[in-house]
Structures are given as structure tokens and as C-alpha cells.
Amino acid sequence: xxxxxxxxxxxxxxxxxxxxxxxxxxxxxxxxxxxxxxxxxxxxxxxxxxxxxxxxxxxxxxxxxxxxxxxxxxxxxxxxxxxxxxxxxxxxxxxxxxxxxxxxxxxxxxxxxxxxxxxxxxxxxxxxxxxxxxxxxxxxxxxxxxxxxxxxxxxxxxxxxxxxxxxxxxxxxxxxxxxxxxxxxxxxxxxxxxxxxxxxxxxxxxxxxxxxxxxxxxxxxxxxxxxxxxxxxxxxxxxxxxxxxxxxxxxxxxxxxxxxxxxxxxxxxxxxxxxxxxxxxxxxxxxxxxxxxxxxxxxxxxxxxxxxxxxxxxxxxxxxxxxxxxxxxxxxxxxxxxxxxxxxxxxxxxxxxxxxxxxxxxxxxxxxxxxxxxxxxxxxxxxxxxxxxxxxxxxxxxxxxxxxxxxxxxxxxxxxxxxxxxxxxxxxxxxxxxxxxxxxxxxxxxxxxxxxxxxxxxxxxxxxxxxxxxxxxxx
Numbered sequence: 170x171x172x173x174x175x176x177x178x179x180x181x182x183x184x185x186x187x188x189x190x191x192x193x194x195x196x197x198x199x200x201x202x203x204x205x206x207x208x209x210x211x212x213x214x215x216x217x218x219x220x221x222x223x224x225x226x227x228x229x230x231x232x233x234x235x236x237x238x239x240x241x242x243x244x245x246x247x248x249x250x251x252x253x254x255x256x257x258x259x260x261x262x263x264x265x266x267x268x269x270x271x272x273x274x275x276x277x278x279x280x281x282x283x284x285x286x287x288x289x290x291x292x293x294x295x296x297x298x299x300x301x302x303x304x305x306x307x308x309x310x311x312x313x314x315x316x317x318x319x320x321x322x323x324x325x326x327x328x329x330x331x332x333x334x335x336x337x338x339x340x341x342x343x344x345x346x347x348x349x350x351x352x353x354x355x356x357x358x359x360x361x362x363x364x365x366x367x368x369x370x371x372x373x374x375x376x377x378x379x380x381x382x383x384x385x386x387x388x389x390x391x392x393x394x395x396x397x398x399x400x401x402x403x404x405x406x407x408x409x410x411x412x413x414x415x416x417x418x419x420x421x422x423x424x425x426x427x428x429x430x431x432x433x434x435x436x437x438x439x440x441x442x443x444x445x446x447x448x449x450x451x452x453x454x455x456x457x458x459x460x461x462x463x464x465x466x467x468x469x470x471x472x473x474x475x476x477x478x479x480x481x482x483x484x485x486x487x488x489x490x491x492x493x494x495x496x497x498x499x500x501x502x503x504x505x506x507x508x509x510x511x512x513x514x515x516x517x518x519x520x521x522x523x524x525x526x527x528x529x530x531x532x533x534x535x536x537x538x539x540x541x542x543x544x545x546x547x548x549x550x551x552x553x554x555x556x557x558x559x560x561x562x563x564x565x566x567x568x569x570x571x572x573x574x575x576x577x578x579x580x581x582x583x584x585x586x587x588x589x590x591x592x593x594x595x596x597x598x599x600x601x602x603x604x605x606x607x608x609x610x611x612x613x614x615x616x617x618x619x620x621x622x623x624x625x626x627x628x629x630x631x632x633x634x635x636x637x638x639x640x641x642x643x644x
Contacts, residue, residue: 272295418553482521
């Protein structure tokens with residue numbers, strides 16, 4: 170009987186579960202969506218909805234087969250306080266929640282040289298925010314867990330903070346592998362974080378109670394896991410410096426590049442990979458797939474994402490769109506940024522607006538990649554993963570805007586498949602990084618840039634920059 174490696178990804182919009190064989194080849198997968206409660210700068214989720222989705226999906230995917238090991242990746246940094254039983258004491262504060270601005274600025278005064286900057290996105294500021302605004306919830310908590318840590322705790326009974334999440338947070342000391350001592354002394358709320366462990370650590374085994382709830386084999390190894398970016402990197406076969414850039418597009422848009430440990434590029438996101446001495450340099454736009462979904466919902470009965478329709482439109486399109494619909498991350502870190510659309514006329518169609526949304530995301534991506542190149546990292550190919558990579562039109566637009574080939578790996582099942590590979594690495598079922606890389610070399614499709622369109626989009630970048638600068642007034 171096939172022994173399964175199980176990967177779980179707790180995404181911003183849904184949980185996805187992937188089962189592979191011991192070599193990392195897909196056996197089964199399933200996903201389930203859940204809502205985010207937003208109001209102003211707030212963005213919260215019910216962590217019990219994550220667990221309920223995991224229980225429903227794992228039973229379907231495992232289907233009575235033996236699970237050797239399970240690893241969890243997740244949206245990050247998303248934090249949830251839990252009591253001694255592992256139950257949430259209040260809603261989870263997602264990475265999208267930007268209410269802790271004052272706390273982030275105060276942390277920056279304590280640890281001014283943190284590699285990741287003074288923004289609520291970087292998670293640490295959410296802890297003193299909870300202490301100030303949800304004191305009862307924090308007082309009732311034993312730990313504050315990451316999203317993947319919450320599922321790991323439910324599966325194994327063990328509380329842990331993986332080092333890819335920790336390294337993503339403000340005030341993490343890269344040299345010591347811990348939070349800065351001055352910060353720990355100044356902010357008592359950080360004591361609620363559990364011990365930091367490497368992403369590949371087997372923290373425990375699936376308990377009998379969890380096995381009954383999920384259908385996962387009791388005694389299966391539970392791996393700490395990490396942020397969704399390491400899952401996407403593994404799925405794309407990116408394990409060493411010099412491997413291609415990964416574009417992970419879901420609710421948000423994230424690019425991931427393997428770089429030497431300790432790399433710093435101002436304004437960008439930095440964390441550890443699950444591979445020794447390798448870091449991940451990350452760019453990110455807050456709303457990518459979310460923008461596409463918003464535009465698609467305007468028409469109602471018509472799906473505006475049809476590849477053939479979009480690729481028949483003249484490009485670049487008549488509209489220029491800045492897709493910062495819920496604040497922005499790299500490079501400007503402006504939580505007050507909003508969308509900008511220029512060029513609307515009485516002849517504008519809904520398809521024109523969809524094209525503009527895809528082009529706007531690609532132009533923002535090109536802006537960030539230009540900075541990566543200026544920092545000394547050549548980009549000559551992009552591997553596209555996540556739900557957004559299913560759009561052939563969007564992939565072709567990205568290739569034309571960036572002027573490089575965009576590849577889709579044959580695996581194509583996102584961070585959850587990378588999480589399953591991580592489970593294999595941790596247990597030794599997958600015994601080499603070359604085996605991981607070989608999966609990324611298997612391609613489902615490639616999109617080659619049109620040189621004329623690349624030149625035309627290059628001329629559009631100045632206008633895009635002008636429109637993006639309008640958001641500076643919102644700071």
C-alpha cells in the first residue's frame with residue numbers, strides 16, 4: 170500500500186491539502202474556502218475554520234491510506250492566541266491586519282537594525298497590540314501561534330514556532346536565531362511565542378484524537394513546516410542560490426528568490442528557507458488574485474477571465490491600473506494605498522478592466538524585479554505557482570511585461586505540494602535536494618515574451634509609476 174506524504178497549506182482564502190507518494194508525486198488534493206472579516210485596517214479569521222477545513226479535506230484526500238508524515242505551511246505572519254487545550258481565545262490576526270502601526274514603530278525604536286521593517290505585516294507588533302486591545306484573550310492564552318503552528322498544535326499537541334515564520338517577523342536576530350534580547354526585555358507579550366524550531370523539525374506525531382478527527386494515521390510524523398513561500402519554493406524546485414525566481418499568485422502576489430543567508434535589500438521581505446545557509450528574498454503585492462476576483466464579480470453572470478477574450482484585446486490596454494486595493498507592501502509599505510485606474514472612457518468594457526488588473530499586477534512585479542536586479546541578482550526566468558498561474562492570459566501578460574520566460578511546473582498544486590515535499594525531506598523519504606529540483610524541472614507550460622510587447626510595456630512603466638505615486642498622499 171502507498172505511504173502518503175501529506176502537505177497542508179492554510180492560505181489566506183482557503184485550506185488546501187495535497188497527498189503525494191514517497192517520491193513527491195501527486196496522489197490526491199482538495200481545497201476548502203473560508204472568509205476573512207475585514208473592517209478598515211482589521212483583517213481577522215476564525216482559526217477553528219482552518220481546523221474544520223483540514224478535518225474535512227484530510228479525510229477526503231487520505232481516504233484510509235497510511236500517512237507517513239505531514240507538514241503544514243501557511244499565510245504569514247498570521248497569529249492566534251490559544252489556551253492550554255489549543256483552542257483560540259480570540260480571532261486570528263492575519264498578515265493583512267494593519268492595526269498595529271504604532272506598535273511596529275515602537276519596536277523599530279527598540280531594534281532599529283531589524284532586517285524586516287516597521288510594519289504590522291511583520292507580525293511582532295500584533296503581540297503588544299493584543300496585550301493592549303485584547304488583554305482578556307491574551308491572559309487566557311498559553312501561547313500565541315502562527316497559522317501553521319495552530320494546525321501543528323492540533324495534530325500533535327506540541328506548540329512550536331518554525332524559524333521561517335520567526336525570521337519573517339520584526340526584531341528577529343538572524344545571527345542568534347532568536348528575537349533580539351532588548352525586544353524580549355521591553356515587550357512582555359513576546360513571551361507567549363513558543364520555542365523556535367527549524368522548519369524541517371519533526372515536532373511530534375499525530376495524536377489518537379487528531380487521527381480520529383482527520384483520518385490521518387495516528388503516529389504519523391508531524392513536521393513544523395513554515396510560511397507558504399517555502400512550500401512554493403520547494404514545489405518549483407528552488408532550493409539553492411542561483412535557482413529561478415518563483416512567482417506565487419493567490420489572494421496576494423509574492424515573488425521568492427533563493428539568496429545567500431544574511432542578504433538585505435531595503436524595502437523587501439527577508440526570511441529563511443528550509444535549506445541550510447539559504448534565505449528567501451521576497452517581494453509582495455497585497456491584492457493580486459483578490460483584485461481579479463473583485464473585477465470578475467462586477468459583471469455577475471459573465472466570467473471575465475477567459476484567456477481567449479483577454480489575449481485578443483490590444484495590449485498594452487487602454488487602461489492603466491494600480492492594483493493596491495487594500496494597502497501595499499513592497500517597496501513602499503503604505504497601508505493606506507488604494508487602487509488607481511486611468512484611461513476610462515464610455516467605450517471601456519469589463520474585459521478592458523480585467524486586462525488592466527492583470528497588467529497592473531505585472532507592472533508592479535516588474536518594478537520589484539528591477540530592484541532585485543539592481544541588488545545584484547539576475548532574473549532570466551520565472552516559475553509561476555499558485556492559483557493565479559492557472560490563467561494562461563495572465564501568465565502571458567507577465568512574460569511580456571517582464572521580458573523573460575514564465576514557466577508553470579507540472580506539479581502545479583501550490584504550497585501544499587511543497588509542504589508534502591518538506592514532510593518527505595524531514596523524514597528522509599525524499600533523500601536529496603536534487604529530487605526536489607527534478608520536480609520543478611517538469612513543466613506543464615511555458616510562456617515566451619513578445620519583444621515588441623515588452624518594449625511597449627516598458628514605455629508604460631513611467632505612467633504606472635506616476636499613478637502609483639498618487640498613493641503617497643494617503644500616508
